[in-house]
Amino acid sequence: MLKRKKKEGATIPLAGMADIAFLLLIFFLLVTTIDVDTGIGLVLPPPVDEAEEIEVKEENIANILVNATGEVLLDGQIISVPQISGTIADKIRGNPELIVSVKTDRRTPYNVYIETIDQLKMAYNELREEYARQNFGIRFQDVTREQLDQIRQAIPQRISLAEPE
């Protein structure tokens, strides 16, 4: 009978493990997209049949109209886009109940519309900045969660997208 050589303890070589892990790591590194989505957030009004008609006083509305050539009318007066934020901020300081209504034509360029919404956001940001400084003595970007809620309650963003015709 042949005498079998006694085997040494069977082990799996672990040296290659790191290489396998590296390969997987490289795969996930390549497919991961770190870029974040940025944009202007807005909440649309609910569908017409659900929403009750709310009567708003005429003096509590600021009408912004953007026409097909990209000209902007604020309450019937022609205004250049970069002026909107300052004017609206002043109007809201005078009347905190103000609702800003944005109306566009079907042929209005999209980028003018975005610039307009951007200006409104800027106006609200300016007011919130002021509120944060006056009431908490800090910058708006440094406020805590509770303070942010309070600011949001004090200065809500009242942007209304007008019903298209």
Added chain:
Amino acid sequence: MKFRKKQATTKQEIPTASLPDIIFMLLIFFMLTTVLREFDVQVEYTLPEAYMIERIDNKRLISYIWVGRDGRIQIDDNIVRVDDISAIMYQKRVEIPNLIVSMRIDQYSEMGVVTDIQQQLREADALRINYSSLHRL
């Protein structure tokens, strides 16, 4: 007198036994942060620019609508008609109740198509939207 240079008795190698563990930890991090589903965008668009942009933290809540320069609308991997948007979006909202619809619209589009999409979204009750735009410097 004979001086002998002092020599450390410890080994001079860096222990590499835990290297796979470190790599695995990195691997797990990247596996968790990866969103594998990427879309094949078939429309051509350039985003508008704005100052007051916010970032969306939770990428998993987002659903995209692309609108190209030629006015074609893409959702997921398909080019769709405007009238179909509400049905598709309703389906998505059932799956993700706090859905955010990110609209990637070409900056030279006309508002007509945007308004139509918004009307469809309102019908589908997908009310949280985001006009995707780049930071203006």
